[in-house]
Amino acid sequence: MFTGGSRGRALLLALSVLFAGCGQRPDSAGPITLVFKHAKILGPSDPVPALLREFERRHPGVRVQAESLSWNSDDQHQFFVINLEGRGAGFDVMMLDVIWVAEFARAGWLLDLTPWVPAEELAPHFPSTIEPATWNGRVWAMPWLMNVGVLYYRTDLLAKYRLHPPRTWEALVDQIVRIRTAERNPRLDGVVWQGRQYEGLTVNALEAIWANGARVFGTDGVVFPEEERAAGGLSLLRALIVSGVSPSWVTAADEELTRRHFGDGRAVFLRNWPYAMDLFQTANSPVRGRVGIAPLPGRVGGAATAASSGGAHLGVNRRTRHPELAAALVRFMAGGEAQKAMALGGALNPTRMALYHDRDVVRAHPDFPAVHDLMLRARPRPVTPAYLMLSSTLQPEFSAALVGVKSPRQAIEHARLRVGYLLQGLR
Amino acid sequence: MTGRERDDARAGRLMLAPALIALAVLAAWPGLWVLWLSLQRRIPVFGIERFVGPSHYAFLAVDPRFWNAVQVTLIFTFISVALEFLLGIGVALALQGQQRGRRTAVALLLLPWALPSVVTGRMFEWLYHPSAGLLNFLLGGQAINWLGEPMLALPALIVADVWRTMPFVALLCYARVLTIAPDIYEAARVDGAGAVATVRDITLPLLRRVLMIALLFRTLDALRAFDLMFVLTGGGPANATETLTVYAYRSLFQTLQLGFGAAIGVVVFALVMLVAWGYLRAMAHQEEAPA
Numbered sequence: 001m002f003t004g005g006s007r008g009r010a011l012l013l014a015l016s017v018l019f020a021g022c023g024q025r026p027d028s029a030g031p032i033t034l035v036f037k038h039a040k041i042l043g044p045s046d047p048v049p050a051l052l053r054e055f056e057r058r059h060p061g062v063r064v065q066a067e068s069l070s071w072n073s074d075d076q077h078q079f080f081v082i083n084l085e086g087r088g089a090g091f092d093v094m095m096l097d098v099i100w101v102a103e104f105a106r107a108g109w110l111l112d113l114t115p116w117v118p119a120e121e122l123a124p125h126f127p128s129t130i131e132p133a134t135w136n137g138r139v140w141a142m143p144w145l146m147n148v149g150v151l152y153y154r155t156d157l158l159a160k161y162r163l164h165p166p167r168t169w170e171a172l173v174d175q176i177v178r179i180r181t182a183e184r185n186p187r188l189d190g191v192v193w194q195g196r197q198y199e200g201l202t203v204n205a206l207e208a209i210w211a212n213g214a215r216v217f218g219t220d221g222v223v224f225p226e227e228e229r230a231a232g233g234l235s236l237l238r239a240l241i242v243s244g245v246s247p248s249w250v251t252a253a254d255e256e257l258t259r260r261h262f263g264d265g266r267a268v269f270l271r272n273w274p275y276a277m278d279l280f281q282t283a284n285s286p287v288r289g290r291v292g293i294a295p296l297p298g299r300v301g302g303a304a305t306a307a308s309s310g311g312a313h314l315g316v317n318r319r320t321r322h323p324e325l326a327a328a329l330v331r332f333m334a335g336g337e338a339q340k341a342m343a344l345g346g347a348l349n350p351t352r353m354a355l356y357h358d359r360d361v362v363r364a365h366p367d368f369p370a371v372h373d374l375m376l377r378a379r380p381r382p383v384t385p386a387y388l389m390l391s392s393t394l395q396p397e398f399s400a401a402l403v404g405v406k407s408p409r410q411a412i413e414h415a416r417l418r419v420g421y422l423l424q425g426l427r
Numbered sequence: 428m429t430g431r432e433r434d435d436a437r438a439g440r441l442m443l444a445p446a447l448i449a450l451a452v453l454a455a456w457p458g459l460w461v462l463w464l465s466l467q468r469r470i471p472v473f474g475i476e477r478f479v480g481p482s483h484y485a486f487l488a489v490d491p492r493f494w495n496a497v498q499v500t501l502i503f504t505f506i507s508v509a510l511e512f513l514l515g516i517g518v519a520l521a522l523q524g525q526q527r528g529r530r531t532a533v534a535l536l537l538l539p540w541a542l543p544s545v546v547t548g549r550m551f552e553w554l555y556h557p558s559a560g561l562l563n564f565l566l567g568g569q570a571i572n573w574l575g576e577p578m579l580a581l582p583a584l585i586v587a588d589v590w591r592t593m594p595f596v597a598l599l600c601y602a603r604v605l606t607i608a609p610d611i612y613e614a615a616r617v618d619g620a621g622a623v624a625t626v627r628d629i630t631l632p633l634l635r636r637v638l639m640i641a642l643l644f645r646t647l648d649a650l651r652a653f654d655l656m657f658v659l660t661g662g663g664p665a666n667a668t669e670t671l672t673v674y675a676y677r678s679l680f681q682t683l684q685l686g687f688g689a690a691i692g693v694v695v696f697a698l699v700m701l702v703a704w705g706y707l708r709a710m711a712h713q714e715e716a717p718a
Contacts, residue, residue, distance in 0.1 A: 078680050085471050107472040195575070197663025249557035251664050252575030261558055385472055389682040396492070400665035403577050426473050 032322055033063045034329055038095035039076060039312070040068045047345030051338050055329055062325055073097055073199070077388075084109040089319040092326040093333075095144065096313045098380070099199075099387045102135040104315065106385030111316040113139040116327040124336070125351045128309040128378045135383055140315060142334035143351035145342070147310030148378040149207055150371070152262060152270040152280070155292040157183075165294035167304070169211065169236055172269060172297050176245050179268055190245040191269035192258040195237070197399040200254055202391045203308045204271065205398040206381060209233030210306035211299045216382050216390075223419045224412055229302070234401040234408035236299070241402065251402050263287055271296060273310065274371050278347055293367055295374050309378035311351065343368075349375070386426060393418050458696070464689035472683055483690035493691070495666055496674045500698075503581065503670060504649035507588045511645060512638070514589065515596025519634075520626065522597070523604045533598070540594040548658030551587040555659075574660050577667040584655050584668055591655075592648070596641050603637040604630065635713070643706045650699050671695050 041048055052064040069076045077100060083090060084104070096104065104110045117139045122130050129143035153165050157179055166172035176190035194200035206216065209224075212233040218225030240246040250258070255272055262270035263279065265286045270276070280291045295305040314333055316326040332338055339350035343361045349371065355361050356372035365371075382390060394415050401411035468479045487493045522532060539547070554562050555573040563569045573583045607630065615625050653672040656662055662669035662677070671691060679688030 074681065081680070081683060103472050108474070195664075196661060197665075198661045201663075247557065247570060247572075249570065249572040249575050252557070252572060252580075252660070257556070264559075266558065389684070392677050392682050396663070396666040396669070399663045403575070403664045405577055405665040405667075425468075426470070426475070 031061050031063045032325065033065055034093060034320075034322060034325055035091040036064055036066045036093045036095075036329065037080075037091040038066065038068060040071050041342075041346050041348065045345045047341045051333065051341055054338075055332050058332075059325065059328065064329065067091065080104070080109075084317070087319060089317060089321065092317055092320040092322060093329050094315055094317060096141055096315050098129070098132045098143075098309070098311050098313055099391070101132045101141045101313050101315065102383050103385045103387060105135050105138070105140040109318055110140045111318045111320065111323055111326070113142070113316065113327055113330065116331065117142065121331070124353060125334075126309070126353055126375050126378065128375075128380045129311065129313070129351045131380050132383045133313055135385075141313035142315075142330050143311070144314045144334050144339070145312040146349045146351040146375055147273050147275075148371070148375045149203065149271060149296055149307040149310075150274055150374050151294045151296050152272060152276065153292050153294060154265075154268050154287065154290055156290040157268055158292075165292065166297050167295075168300050169208075169297045170300050173240070173243070173245050176268055187266055189247045189261070189267040191240065191271070192246060192253065192261055192267045193250055193271040194253055194255055194258060195241075195250040195399070195402050196252050196254050197395050198254065199391060199395075201395055201398050201402075203310070203381070205234065205237065205394070207271075207296055207306050207308050208237050210308075210379060211297065211303050212236065213299070213302040217384075221423070223416045223423075227409075227412055227416070231408040231412045234398065234411060237402055238404065238408060242404075251399070274349055274367075275347055277367055278365075293370055293374070295377065305377060307374060307378050309375070309380050311349075386423060389422055390419060393422060461689045461692055461696075464686055465693045467686040469686040470684055479686070483687050484694075486687075487690060487694065492666065492669075492674065493671075496669050496671045496691075499581065499666075499668060500650060500652070500670045500672075503585060503588075503652055504646060507585045507592075508642070508645050508649050510585070510589045511593045511596050512642070514593045515641075516600055516631075516634070516638075518593070518597035519600035519604055520630065522601050523630075533601070536594045536597055538594075539591050540598075542591070544591070544654040545658055547587065547591050548655055551583075551590075551655075552659055555583055575664055577664050580660055580664060580668050584659060587655055587659070588649070588652065592645065596645065599637050599641045600634055603634055607633055636710075639706065639710050639713070643703065643710075646702055646706070647699055650702065651695065671698075 036052070038048070048066055052066055055064055056062055069079055077097070080094060080096075080100075084107070101110075122133065122139070122142070125133075125143040126146055129146060133139060133141050133143055151165065158165065158175070161175075161179055161182065163175050163178075166175055172191060180188060180190065194204050209216070209230050210233070212229045214224060214226040214229035214233060217223060224230040241248055241250065255276075258267075258270055259272055259276045259279065261267055262272075263276070263285060274293070277291065277293060279285065280287050282288065296307045298304040298306060314330045316323065316330060320326045334351070336352055336355070339352050340355055340358060340361060342348065343350045343355055343358075344364055349368075350356075350361075353372065353376070356368045356375075362368050381387065384390065397406070397411040397415040397418070400406040401408045406414065465483055466478060466480055467476065468482075469476050518536065522529060522536075525532065542550075552574075554560055557563060557570055557572055557575075560573075562573065563571055572579065574580050611629060612625060615629055620628065651672050652670050653676065656668045656670055656673050657676070660668045662673045672695060675688050675691040675695065677688075678684045678691060
C-alpha cells in the first residue's frame, strides 16, 4: 500500500511533468472530486445523495462521491484506522462515531477545522456534541447526527395502574413489581437494557454510575474518584437481574434484541436510543400507540437523570488535497438546511436544537419536542483520545459485576487499577 | 557426486527457488515483522514508537486477562476437537453402514461446513435467543441465558463450532472408509469377528493416518478460534469466551496498541507451531512403526 502510493505519486509527477511540457496544468484537466465516506443511512429514504447534488450545484466544478461503509461501528473504525495510519488520501470527508473524534485528532489524522468554523457556528448544536468536537481547544469535527439514551415505557400499562413515568430507579422497580403482581403474566418482563460485553454495556453502566452521582474521571485525572458511588451504580444493575426485575439474559443483550422484546409487548420498560420509536409505531407493531418516552431515571440521593449521548460527527482527512472544499462540505452537511433534510428523510436525529421545534420536522416526528429536552440533558462519554482503550478495559469488569463473577466493588477496584496503569503509560 | 548429479542438484535448487522466495515473502517476512513489532511500544494515536525489548512478554506473564484467554483457548480447543472426532467418526461409520440415500446424506453433511462462519454465528444467535430462540422453545419455554451466563457461554460456542466442523472430520473419515477393500471385512466375518471387533481392529487402525491429519488441521484451527466468539458474545460475559485471538484483535485493531497486540499474536503463533511440531513428530513415529 505504502510503496504503491509513492509509486503512484511518482507516476503522477511524471505525468504532470509530461503535461507541463505540453503547456497544460493537471488541475484543470477535470472537475475536482471529493470523496465522502459514511455509514449507510437507515430510514425510509436516504437524503444524502440529494444533499450532495445541492452542494455540487453551489460549487461548480466539484463532484462529491459518496462511498458507504458497513453499519458495524468496529468495521468502520478499522477501515479508517488502517487507511489513515497508512497515510491514504482515498477520501476527504468522513463520518465519525462521536467517541473517535478525540482519538483521531490526537493521532493527527484530522484536519484542524478551527480556521473555517467560528465558535458561533457550533453554538446551535446540543452542548454534549460540542465537547467531543472541540477536544484540546480546537475544532476537529462538526456534529451531524445526535443520539441519547432514553426510557421507553408502556403508556397503557402505566395508565392502567395510574402511574407516571418513574423519576428514579427505585420508583421504576416499585412500579414493575406492582404491575407484574397485578398482571400475573409470566411472559411480561420488567425493564430490558444492554448488558452484552460491548460498547453498549459501557454506555448502560456509565449511565447507572452517573445516576448514582459518580464520575469516571476526577478533575485531577483520578479514575472513579467516587469509588463507593461508582460501585453502587453497578450494584443497581446487578440487583435488577438478581431480583428478576430484568430478565437474566440482559447480560447478553444488545440494542436490537431488547428493542424486539419490548416491541413484542414483552416488557414494561426499555432503555434504548430514539431510533426505536419509529419502529414501535409501524402499522403491524404489537405496541403501536402504546409507547411513551421519558428521561432515564436518576437515583434517590444521586443525579436527577443521567443519559449518555451518542451519534456521529463529520471530519476532514488531514491529507485531503482540497481542505477548503472539504471543510465547506462538512459545514454544509452540518448546516440547518441539510440537517433538516436528514431529519425529514432519514430515521436519525439532527444535532441542531432548533430543528426539534421546526414545524415541518415536528409534523414528521411528533415526539421530537420531547426528545429535545432529553438530548439537552445528555452527557458525552469521557472525551479522551484513549476512549476505546478505556472502554474495552472497562467492559470485562462491568460484565463481571453484572453476571456476579466479581462484586461491584471488586469490579470498580480492578477497573481503577487497569485504567490507571493504561493511562500512566500514555503520558 | 558426478557432474551430472551436480547439474541436477543445481537445477533442483533453481526450481525450488520460486517456492522458497514466495514462502519467504509471504510467511517469513511478515512473521519477522510481527516479532520485531512485539518488541516495541507502538501506539500511533499517541505518537508513541520506541523499542522496549521483551517487556510486553513480561507483562503478559502476569496479566490475568491473558492467562484467562489462554485457558479459554485451551478448553475450547480440547473439548471441541474431541467432540468433533467422536461425532465425526460416528457419522462416517453410520454412512458406511447406510444402504440408501448416501448421496443426500453427504450433501446435507457438507452444508454446515460450506456456510460462511458469520452466517453460522447469526444462525446460532437466533437458536440461542433467550425469548424467541428455538432451543428454549424446545425446552418448554424456558428462558435459559445461553450466551449471557459465564458457565454456559463457552459450552454454547463449543456446540456451534462442533456443528460447523464435525462434517470436515466425518467426510475425511468417510472417504478413507470407502477405500477399505470389502474382502478385509469379509475375511473378518469368516473369522467370526463381531461388529465392535471389526470397527476396533480393522476400521479404526486403517483410519489412523487420516485421523492424525484431520486432528492436526482441526487443532490448529481451534487454537485460532475467533469468528464465533466475535459474532456471538464479543468475548463476554466477563471474558468467559475471550480467546487469545479475540484479545489480540482487541489490542491490535480496536485499541491500536500495535506492539502489545503483536506480542499476543506471537504467543498464538508459538503455540500453534509447538502443537504442529508435536503432531508431525507423532506422525513421523507412526510411519516408522510397523503397521
